[in-house]
Amino acid sequence: MDQEAAPKPAAPLKMYILIRDSVPTGHAVLAAAHASLAAYLRFQHTPEVAEWLSGPFYKAVCRVSDAEFEQGRACEDHVVLTESSLGGQEVAIAFRPRREWPKAFRFFRLYK
Template identity: 55%
Template structure:
């Protein structure tokens, strides 16, 4: 059985809802554009292309930045703060990713 490829998108919890929605949209597209030629991304595009959007603390955000293959979005109206990080689609993530809170 083929493993499910997924793009994780993490939003800092203090980001206002409207800015978070825009950041997630931008991060998803930026991540796709950066990694569009990667074999995992090509496979992910064959569908279904799963995404998981989570709300994280500053510490969780910084820890996730230690992983590989991601893009970070900043928000000019929040003093260019890093607000959202998206990870290249992959089948396996570190186990701690599975404990992030879903963005609701």
């Protein structure tokens, strides 16, 4: 008897937030919070955010070099955050939640 393989469950939606590693820890924590809210506000009317909010709503906050920050910027559907107390420096990028990510995102270091 042939049995069809059960379909693979879809990967969960995940939001990535990239924080420059040059940002001091206190500012980085604020940047991550602001980035999450900014991405939600920018993309709140998309089907991905509606599904993501139904849970679980995964986020990966990564600490990245300047080169990795620029590499991340090439990925579509993002919002860049600046910090006025750091002279308007770009400190974070937050992305619309999605299932599939460019391969480079797997190698970004999680913020610890």
